[in-house]
Amino acid sequence: MPADALSSALLPAGLHDVLPSEAAHEAAAVERLLAEFAAQGYRRVDPPLVEFEENLLSGPGAAMSKQTFRLMDPHSQRMMAVRADITPQIARIATTRLKNEARPLRLCYAGQVLRVKGSQLRPERQFTQVGVELIGALEAEADAEVVLLAVQALTAIGVPHLSVDLCVPTMVSRICAGLGLGEEEIRQLRGALDRKDAAAVAAVGGPAATLLESLMSASGPADRAMQALAALPLPEGAEKDRRRLTDTLALLRAAMPDLTVTVDLVEHRGFEYQTGLSFTLFSRAAGELGQGGRYRAGAQGEDRGEPATGFTLYMDTLLRAVPAAKAPGRVYVPHGSGWESARRLRAEGWVTVAGLAPVGDAAAEAKRLQCGHWLAGGDVKPVG
Amino acid sequence: MPADALSSALLPAGLHDVLPSEAAHEAAAVERLLAEFAAQGYRRVDPPLVEFEENLLSGPGAAMSKQTFRLMDPHSQRMMAVRADITPQIARIATTRLKNEARPLRLCYAGQVLRVKGSQLRPERQFTQVGVELIGALEAEADAEVVLLAVQALTAIGVPHLSVDLCVPTMVSRICAGLGLGEEEIRQLRGALDRKDAAAVAAVGGPAATLLESLMSASGPADRAMQALAALPLPEGAEKDRRRLTDTLALLRAAMPDLTVTVDLVEHRGFEYQTGLSFTLFSRAAGELGQGGRYRAGAQGEDRGEPATGFTLYMDTLLRAVPAAKAPGRVYVPHGSGWESARRLRAEGWVTVAGLAPVGDAAAEAKRLQCGHWLAGGDVKPVG
Incomplete structure (x- = not known):
């Protein structure tokens, strides 16, 4: 969303209000992606926005150190960091809290990250990351699974002209x-x-x-x-x-x-912490949608930690490639029509917008409230 | 989720990793609540996690000043604040970016907030807020609409023994x-x-x-x-x-x-910034689930800003009252079964867990991977 003059005066650079239609579009796409991940056995985890700096920025997380905001925790008197990337958090969960779970461990996530600076390519300083991690599997089958899962999920939300660029950095x-x-x-x-x-x-x-x-x-x-x-x-x-x-x-x-x-x-750039087969997801319409590849979870270096692979999608770019679903029809329900009649319309799939006071011209009021229809007697009528 | 010994060593007090089944439970409940709000014409907005301190903590936001973390913005050299409450952000959006939209304006939101200190009642320092705001309507019909919407949405996600406590602070x-x-x-x-x-x-x-x-x-x-x-x-x-x-x-x-x-x-406590009819939502099982009521959007004081009402639900308390949906069955799909056979099972509603390498005993492997079933030839068989 390009910042308009008003928002740029109100909000820090790179931070935006996501307004009605776009917020629903993003939420629907995120939920659909996570449903695709879940259908292949990836279970959702939600790490916190903030962690101790020394945990969040150790190992692979160190790469984001300069992009990470710090906060003093008055409770522990230790420095905390606001996550700039969710992947290291998932690796931490896998190798600590879930270290006794059977391998391969399949996890997925969706959440906000915050960065100190935007880049030329991505001026946003806050965006939604959505992704999966497949932990504890060395096989080529694991590499293929995450690529196929990314393609399947992106196709499910309607990304057109998708392509995958493989590399081994x-x-x-x-x-x-x-x-x-x-x-x-x-x-x-x-x-x-x-x-x-x-x-x-x-x-x-x-x-x-x-x-x-x-x-x-x-x-x-x-x-x-x-x-x-x-x-x-x-x-x-x-x-x-x-x-x-x-x-x-x-x-x-x-x-x-x-x-x-x-x-x-x-290829090598952007894969500095990858230790094997990696990939970038592209759409002809929107450019780079996300990337993924092999790394070691829980520690750096080729022989330490656990073998892992996964990918992260950037919702801001991705949404540019995806058409929004058609919104359901909005019906204006005039004052006095009763809760039950509105409930019935919702059960039929309508969005109901209740009139809070009597009006002279219900059709005009419906139009003013961006409703394509209004309830007249018992019937849904289109607005003139 | 009670912090276990491991997580309390890893994470700051009041911050938690939400682990698999619970994360899915919360996500499903949030999406269902937002779907109920959307069905009554409330449109989703997503303000950023961070704003300029002077905006976020002016007006009704001032109440949260001591609970709010600050960050220096290196770009503008101004202080930013991490939101401790989403309501003031929605009021800001309504009275600035959306000031020309028709009234009443119906908005909803879901997002994370971060607080400096937990309370005795709610030790968490990060939690999910979900809510609605109805802006620009003075009528009792507006007060009733938000109460009914809260009840309808909470009932839809399965909150039992719901009650509403009305007050006029x-x-x-x-x-x-x-x-x-x-x-x-x-x-x-x-x-x-x-x-x-x-x-x-x-x-x-x-x-x-x-x-x-x-x-x-x-x-x-x-x-x-x-x-x-x-x-x-x-x-x-x-x-x-x-x-x-x-x-x-x-x-x-x-x-x-x-x-x-x-x-x-x-009643008065917790409603210091309310200017009229207010309410608290209770469940016998879990206690207080959320609260709401009248305020003035965009400015403090009874005659300034716009009339508004709304409510906020706290997902942490709320989830204690709601049974998790039954998870779909997990089928282990042995190595070599092919992508297409797994896809067919997913289309039938199964969660598929792919074998990444051949194993001797597929039923045992299925069990190890927490699958209740496995694919044998073309048939889904229950595990032992």
């Missing part, structure tokens, strides 16, 4: 490490790859240059990309990433043959 | 002022009435003593209370309150003859 570092490149060279290469700068990749790539250039040019529609990738000689560590990509894609194809899938073999 | 001051008592005497009388201390009322009541004692002893079941009230000689200002109480009760009786209604003629 660890692959480039594994290739470089396998070919003996040092940390500083890898960092420089990352920059060049992020800019899709083939000349710079060639210049600093050393023994990895040819391979990385091939990865860059192979990125695109999934089948072509995987064919090109299959022909490349990869060091051992990266071979694991290639196998996971191949297996996951096969599972996606088997479940949803018509899904548009692309593969980006050098 | 302005009546005592109007009686005292009408009989010439000063501010200090009124303040002392308020204290005595709050303690239901008849002796103190007699001692400090002066010319109002007899009348106030009659009001105290008349409080109780509505019909008896109203009969007693009708016989009392009231000063002019209080006469208006009596008439409103009588008219509203008559409207409630006409719509819901079986509703349990009590009247408290001296």
Whole structure:
């Protein structure tokens, strides 16, 4: 929602009142998404808006430190933080309160997050995150499940022209490490790859240059990309990433043959804390709708914590891609018609708007109150 | 949810993780309440979690000042406040962004609020508020509409043994002022009435003593209370309150003859900012579920701003009174059963839990994953 002059005077930048039709639209979409998650066994949890800073910003949460508002807790005299991301909270719940629940553990959530600064792409400082986490499963089947679930849920709420971009953000570092490149060279290469700068990749790539250039040019529609990738000689560590990509894609194809899938073999940005197969969800109409991928729940580093994957959807972008449901018809029920007659209309699916005092022209009053119909005698009549 | 040892170590006092079954229970109840509000023409708005302090804590919002966390906004360099109550935000939206919408304006909301301290009665520092505001209507029909809507919505989510306690928190001051008592005497009388201390009322009541004692002893079941009230000689200002109480009760009786209604003629606590007919919603099982009443939206004082009424429900108390819906059956779908067979089961209303790898004993695996059933060949079988 673009801030109008009035709201920008009243509210801090990046914070908005969500007004009637849009608020209902968002609420309906969130509930439908959560219903899709629940239907596949994902159970809802609701962590609090605020936690102790040291818990919320440890491990993967540390990435959001600069984006996080702090509050002093007068009760404990400790600093608290307002969540800027819900994912670390779900990982915390899974690895503490629910650590004795059977694995894989399937959890989902919806809630508000608050950030210190908006970005150019997303000026909002508060938005609704909706997502799932699948904790304790290492299989490619788990990677495929969360991608398919995201696609299924987004399709259910009416997102058109959906596509999934798969990546394995660890692959480039594994290739470089396998070919003996040092940390500083890898960092420089990352920059060049992020800019899709083939000349710079060639210049600093050393023994990895040819391979990385091939990865860059192979990125695109999934089948072509995987064919090109299959022909490349990869060091051992990266071979694991290639196998996971191949297996996951096969599972996606088997479940949803018509899904548009692309593969980006050098993608890295936005996946700094991912440890394996990752993905971005796109709609041609609205751009990026959300992202997800593998991480370690409960601790950082590849061999610590529990294997986990999941995704987060950003409702602000997403709603731009989704048509609002048709609102049910509004009937003006004139003063004195009685509670029971209004109740009957609601049971038939109407929204009733009660007249609180007698009026001369009920049809005109209905129109003034944005009702398309009014109750005349016992009949619902359209407004003139 | 009582904090267990683990959560109290992890989270600040009064803040909780809402765990699976409870989170779904709350979400379903909130959505059902909002659907009931929407069916009577109340449209949802979602104000932000955070606003400029000077806006959020002006007017009726000032009451929550000590309960409100502050944040510095690095963008504007102004202080922001985390909402401790949603009602003032809805009044702000109605009188600014929606000031040109037709009156009466019907709005509803659901959201989280955060408070600096819990109370003895409600140790939680974060909870969900759900409510409605009816703005721009002076009629008794408006008072009755919000009471009836609250009752209807609470009944729809299964609250048993519901009762409504009506009061007019302005009546005592109007009686005292009408009989010439000063501010200090009124303040002392308020204290005595709050303690239901008849002796103190007699001692400090002066010319109002007899009348106030009659009001105290008349409080109780509505019909008896109203009969007693009708016989009392009231000063002019209080006469208006009596008439409103009588008219509203008559409207409630006409719509819901079986509703349990009590009247408290001296109630005042918790209604400091109310300017007319007010009410508390009770369930025998869970106690106080919410409250509401008349106020002035957009400004304080009886003759400023717009006339408004509404109510707020507290989900934490409320859920204790409401049985959770039966969860749909969970079916374990063994590895290799295929996406399509799981999809078919979901279409039949099952929750599907996919096996991510082959297992020897599918029935045992189903049980381990809290599924009551598993898919064997094409058939859903109960677990052992």
